[in-house]
Amino acid sequence: MTVTALLETDLDPDPFVQFERWFDAAKSADIPMPEAMTVATAALDGEVSARVCLLKSFDHRGFVFYTNYSSRKGHQVHDNPRAALAFWWQPLERQVRIEGAVVKTTEEESDAYFATRPRGSQLGAWASEQSRVLAGRGALDARFEELSTTYKDLPICRPPHWGGLVLLFVLLALLTAACSATSSALGLNLKQIGSLAAVVTGAQLPLTLLAGILLPLSLGPAWLRVLGHVNPMYYAVQASRSLAAGTVAAAAVGVGFIVMAVIAALAM
Numbered sequence: 001m002t003v004t005a006l007l008e009t010d011l012d013p014d015p016f017v018q019f020e021r022w023f024d025a026a027k028s029a030d031i032p033m034p035e036a037m038t039v040a041t042a043a044l045d046g047e048v049s050a051r052v053c054l055l056k057s058f059d060h061r062g063f064v065f066y067t068n069y070s071s072r073k074g075h076q077v078h079d080n081p082r083a084a085l086a087f088w089w090q091p092l093e094r095q096v097r098i099e100g101a102v103v104k105t106t107e108e109e110s111d112a113y114f115a116t117r118p119r120g121s122q123l124g125a126w127a128s129e130q131s132r133v134l135a136g137r138g139a140l141d142a143r144f145e146e147l148s149t150t151y152k153d154l155p156i157c158r159p160p161h162w163g164g165l166v167l168l169f170v171l172l173a174l175l176t177a178a179c180s181a182t183s184s185a186l187g188l189n190l191k192q193i194g195s196l197a198a199v200v201t202g203a204q205l206p207l208t209l210l211a212g213i214l215l216p217l218s219l220g221p222a223w224l225r226v227l228g229h230v231n232p233m234y235y236a237v238q239a240s241r242s243l244a245a246g247t248v249a250a251a252a253v254g255v256g257f258i259v260m261a262v263i264a265a266l267a268m
Helices: 015-030 072-079 108-117 118-128 137-150 202-219 221-227 232-240 241-266
Strands: 035-043 048-054 055-060 060-068 082-089 096-106 162-176
Touching: 015 055, 015 096, 015 162, 035 072, 048 060, 048 072, 060 072, 060 108, 060 221, 072 082, 108 162
Parallel strands: none
Antiparallel strands: 035 048, 035 082, 055 060, 060 162, 082 096, 096 162
């Protein structure tokens, strides 16, 4: 298969639309499990861990996968709510990198997805204590059989320690083997956190300035823990299409964070 260079003119301005194009292409190419992705998380002390998970859905909120909240990654994103995803579709020689903050899906959404899972997988969510050392395979099998008897002919409800996580992306980069040294950051999309959505250009500096100031204010105190892990200068520049726009955007977001910090301090 011939791999052509990745040009900005080939990309849709909406990063979700562009990701969907590549994702559909991966499915059409009969790539085994194109939804498989590496999920990297880190503890507060900087210890990093990674594992392969399955992307279950994506929309303008972000990218959704499901897990045991008591697992290692569950504890890490609770303490340090940010993560990175990586897709590699070898036959197409395409890679997608996604970085951002992580929050739980709603309980209703987790319940709805859990209800679609095979019965064995539902029982497994109760039986398996992810990331913990097993006394032996026999103990897991015995627990599974016990639950099978308990729930015989009964619907299985979702365990409270199991549910969805959504990565609210800040950076989405597309790479191909033909230009492995070049990546295209498609921008900061603010729709998923209830604010303005725009790809910054030189002609949008007034809007960028306003959005940068309003963004931290619109998120409110509940988001302070997530925002504490965000570098506004880095992400504002990544969101820009020009150096001038990036500089103004970074300064605007910085001003917004300062205003939010002052408000939070006065409220204490």
